[in-house]
Amino acid sequence: xxxxxxxxxxxxxxxxxxxxxxxxxxxxxxxxxxxxxxxxxxxxxxxxxxxxxxxxxxxxxxxxxxxxxxxxxxxxxxxxxxxxxxxxxxxxxxxxxxxxxxxxxxxxxxxxxxxxxxxxxxxxxxxxxxxxxxxxxxxxxxxxxxxxxxxxxxxxxxxxxxxxxxxxxxxxxxxxxxxxxxxxxxxxxxxxxxxxxxxxxxxxxxxxxxxxxxxxxxxxx
Numbered sequence: 001x002x003x004x005x006x007x008x009x010x011x012x013x014x015x016x017x018x019x020x021x022x023x024x025x026x027x028x029x030x031x032x033x034x035x036x037x038x039x040x041x042x043x044x045x046x047x048x049x050x051x052x053x054x055x056x057x058x059x060x061x062x063x064x065x066x067x068x069x070x071x072x073x074x075x076x077x078x079x080x081x082x083x084x085x086x087x088x089x090x091x092x093x094x095x096x097x098x099x100x101x102x103x104x105x106x107x108x109x110x111x112x113x114x115x116x117x118x119x120x121x122x123x124x125x126x127x128x129x130x131x132x133x134x135x136x137x138x139x140x141x142x143x144x145x146x147x148x149x150x151x152x153x154x155x156x157x158x159x160x161x162x163x164x165x166x167x168x169x170x171x172x173x174x175x176x177x178x179x180x181x182x183x184x185x186x187x188x189x190x191x192x193x194x195x196x197x198x199x200x201x202x203x204x205x206x207x208x209x210x211x212x213x214x215x216x217x218x219x220x221x
Contacts, residue, residue: 010052013044013048013052014052016042016043016044017038017042017044017049017052017053017059018059018062018063018066019042020038020039020041020042021033021038021041021056021059021060021063022063022105023041024037024038024041025060025063025108025109025112026105026108029112030056030057030060030112033056034056035049035055035056038056038059058126060109060112061126061129061130063109064109064110064112064130065129065130065133067103067106067109067110068130068133068134068137069133070099070103071096071099071100071106071137072133072136072137072140074095074096074098074099075092075095075096075099075137075140075141076140077095078091078092078094078095079091079092079095079140079141079144085144085145085147085148086144086148086198086199086200088143088144089141089144089145089148089194089197089199090194090199090200092140092141092144093141093163093167093190093194094187094190096137096141096164096167097167097170097171097186097187097190100167100168100171101171101174101186104171104175107168107171107172107175110168111168111172138157138160138161138164139153141160141163142156142157142160145159145160145197145199148197148198148199149197149198159197162193163190163193163194163197166189166190166193167186167190170185170186170189170190171186174186
């Protein structure tokens with residue numbers, strides 16, 4: 001009974017710290033965020049954080065891992081619900097894009113990784129784990145795309161990398177307000193790229209797309 005209580009308290013503290021870290025990262029960015037800032041938001045001392053997280057980078061890695069898990073669940077459900085290879089590719093991409101349109105903070109969360117978190121102390125093991133989690137998401141799109149292209153999965157992975165790059169780039173431009181004056185949006189651009197890859201994008205209303213696999217990130221505000 002005592003062990004169960006201690007475990008529950010530890011989980012509650014961890015959740016509190018992760019919520020506080022989201023706020024700190026959202027306002028200060030990874031580089032500007034501090035353990036002291038996270039502690040102040042959580043209402044605890046800095047020393048109380050270290051038994052659970054050794055650094056802000058470790059907290060970041062935990063947040064990103066949860067984000068990628070939620071993204072994977074969304075994409076997996078969408079792909080499994082679609083009928084036919086083309087539909088599975090389109091559904092997977094729509095789910096990916098829809099998840100980040102709903103969770104825009106997590107776009108920035110992912111981009112922090114590309115700005116050198118590994119060099120700041122996340123370490124190879126965590127970095128590799130995060131890369132595996134992202135790869136798992138993208139493989140759910142690569143598998144049906146290989147059927148559409150009638151090529152081996154290894155051959156279409158660069159195409160999936162192109163899709164991934166295009167979607168993230170469009171999301172960043174959308175968040176910066178740079179797509180509206182060009183009279184386009186992330187979904188329109190995705191549809192154009194899918195067409196070039198031989199995938200007919202189904203006619204689906206935005207609201208329907210966002211309802212598919214509507215799983216929220218564990219640590220979303």
